[in-house]
Amino acid sequence: MSTFENQFVAVLYKPYLKFNSVIQFHLVFRMGVRLILLASIVGLTLSATTQGPESNCPRADACRSDECFPPECSCSGAEPVLEDREDRPQIVYLTYDDAFSAYAEENFYRSLFNGTFKNPDGCDIRATHFLTAQYTDYTLVNKYWKKGHEMASHSITHRSSTDYWKALNVTGWRNEIEGLRKMISQFAAIPKEEITGFRAPFLQLGGDEMFTALQQDGFKYDCSWASRDYGYLKLDVGLFPYTLDYETVQDCPVEPCPTCSYPGLWVQPMLDLEDRWIGADPTHPNNGMPCSMLDACIIMDDVPTKDTVKEMLMTNFLRNRNGTRAPMGLYMHAGWFYGEYSWHYEGYKDFLQEITENYDDVWIVPVNAGLDYFQNHNNLTNTEILALGDDSPFSCSKFSQPPYSNSRCDALTPCRYENVDNSDIHNQERYMHICGRTSTNTAQKCPPTYPWLGDPCGGNEPCL
Structure with missing residues (x-):
């Protein structure tokens, strides 16, 4: 896909990155608007083809409605059996x-x-x-x-x-x-x-x-x-x-x-x-x-x-x-x-x-x-x-009823993390508002480290 096509897709489907204000958000919208208008004028069409899979998975065949029906399966394009x-x-x-x-x-x-x-x-x-x-x-x-x-x-x-x-x-x-x-x-x-x-x-x-x-x-x-x-x-x-x-x-x-x-x-x-x-x-x-x-x-x-x-x-x-x-x-x-x-x-x-x-x-x-x-x-x-x-x-x-009625939160005092430093957050402060109980009703304290990619529980155990 060309650079222009990538910009077009970014505007049309992803116009929000991480803006510091609503005003900044709408300034980017205005810039994106011009791209959309230009795309419509030149008649840009985006390819509907898909890339080949990199993972080892079986390629999908055409759907057979006599073999695919709810609740386990449903063909794309099928409507509910209720005709009216x-x-x-x-x-x-x-x-x-x-x-x-x-x-x-x-x-x-x-x-x-x-x-x-x-x-x-x-x-x-x-x-x-x-x-x-x-x-x-x-x-x-x-x-x-x-x-x-x-x-x-x-x-x-x-x-x-x-x-x-x-x-x-x-x-x-x-x-x-x-x-x-x-x-x-x-x-x-x-x-x-x-x-x-x-x-x-x-x-x-x-x-x-x-x-x-x-x-x-x-x-x-x-x-x-x-x-x-x-x-x-x-x-x-x-x-x-x-x-x-x-x-x-x-x-x-x-x-x-x-x-x-x-x-x-x-x-x-x-x-x-x-x-x-x-x-x-x-x-x-x-x-x-x-x-x-x-x-x-x-x-x-x-x-x-x-x-x-x-x-x-x-x-x-x-x-x-x-x-x-x-x-x-x-x-x-x-x-x-x-x-x-x-x-x-x-x-x-x-x-x-x-x-x-x-x-x-x-x-x-x-x-x-x-x-x-x-x-x-x-x-x-x-x-x-x-x-x-x-x-x-x-x-x-x-x-x-359970599991909703069994869930206890017991909110903790907010967890504070100074100078969080990972591949996405660089020496910034973060707070976490968490429950003092896990989903298995095990008591927990604030995680020793800020939870992030590779360590989603921040060192708290068990991490299910």
Whole structure:
């Protein structure tokens, strides 16, 4: 791929590196906007081919629907067996990437998940959090997990070089992905088997090396793989989650994508949304541009307000609703809500109020709950799902039972580390808010060294 093509992909799918302020973030957006416009003018098309696998894994064959069906297997491109689309529950995912911070919890998550917004069964809406190591408050991770939120891995280091992730071998991916899962289990007192999902930093797929690592460590799904062919203006023909037993029909906008077979490993496609930069692409003068992450969606109205955000989200929601109703995600970073951009947050909340109050078949649940539906209940109508009560894949009743009710956190005084010095942090101070119990209810103290790549528990034992 050429240098220009790499810049184009970086802007379109990964416009957030590590900015010191919201203003800096949007300055980079403006620079990226020019690249996107130039790409549309010259008619740039990105190759959908995949690189050959470096790891020793069996190449995937074309899917056979007579041999591949839920719960163990699902062909890419297959729809649920429930033929009447209007009877299908509509699933919306809310996900948040990177650190689970006390600031984000106090200012944003708390009022989103305090019971104001309900699912059709009366349960509170819930989200998936793709976590990284630095600045995560593990005591809050434990609190929200016990409320029914899903905690998933997003790597330890979240290094900003996409070349690092492209070149990473299987062992490197395992250290990043499984290492972060060990951190969550150790410091947030969450059983490791409850942490089953992953998202790659910057949505930079690692090809067969990454998916081999996920399978070897027993992860259930990946949610890193963007799709414009089944999203954006085609969100009404959205792609449903599928397993990688066989080859996929999904487009590959961010190479390398996998080519091998990974039986039972699910992909939850990230279907592109349409933003509010109307007319930026001459081929679609009446439409906005595609965005995989909500905080990559550009809003170019003269005086954008919370109503602009709500309108953008409703446009995508209704396109999805009137089509296949494949799960639609609002995938983002909490930083989109910060500072002078509070109208993002207000519009986001207004959208959630609209869809939870006016639609009795819309479910805002974590990714793992959505996958449970497609694995085990995809032949049921929304009415039948409601009739299941506590046995529904979306029910909240299980969160008052083990392992949730057995988890003790016993928060410690914040752990302080002066002059942390490793390959990513150079002589800086770090704090950790951790539970005084591990997932096995073993008492623990602050780790003797700052946990990082290669030593995810910081010397605390046992490190499961």
